[in-house]
Structures are given as C-alpha cells and as structure tokens.
Amino acid sequence: MSSVSRKRKLANEKRVFQVKWEVLYFVTEVNYTIQCIICQQMISVTKGYNGRRHYETMHRKKYDAYAGKIKEDKVIQLKSALCKQTIFFNFFYQC
Numbered sequence: 001m002s003s004v005s006r007k008r009k010l011a012n013e014k015r016v017f018q019v020k021w022e023v024l025y026f027v028t029e030v031n032y033t034i035q036c037i038i039c040q041q042m043i044s045v046t047k048g049y050n051g052r053r054h055y056e057t058m059h060r061k062k063y064d065a066y067a068g069k070i071k072e073d074k075v076i077q078l079k080s081a082l083c084k085q086t087i088f089f090n091f092f093y094q095c
C-alpha cells in the first residue's frame, strides 16, 4: 500500500483576485470576474471592494453569523456546489 501525500502548493501566479476574499466575502473568481457563491450573481470588476459591497448589501445579515472554521467550511460547501453546477453550464472553472 502506498500512500500519496498531497502537498498543498501555493501558486505564485500573479492574480488580481485574492483567495482571502472567498472567505471574507463569499466570492470566487470565474474568467477574471467575481462571482458570489451564495446567490451566484456575477460581480463585474475584479476588485475586492465590489465583492465586499455585494456581500455587505446582500448577505451580511445572514452570513455574518458564520466565523472562523465554520465560515471556511461554509465557503467550501458553497463553492463545491457552485462548481458542480458550473460544469453543467460549460464555464471554465478552477475548482
């Protein structure tokens, strides 16, 4: 039996989108655009500010209750649901 150890590689790619926004504002990047992983709305420009504004306007009341590990888990859960759905729509996704 050989066990494959999966090492997490930190990508050195220069990206405008910052991964921390996923946990902060429940958004993800799709084709250089931000998408809300809660309501799946596309938020045009890749700026953290837009993601934050969307989150604070639309979802804060409900999702501010999540924090720390629970929030991270919620993000992963929402993201994977979105990925499955997006494959269906033929978007290019990095899940």
Ligand SMILES: [Zn+2]
Pocket (backbone or CB within 6 Å): 036, 037, 038, 039, 040, 041, 054, 058, 059
């Ligand atoms: Zn939303």
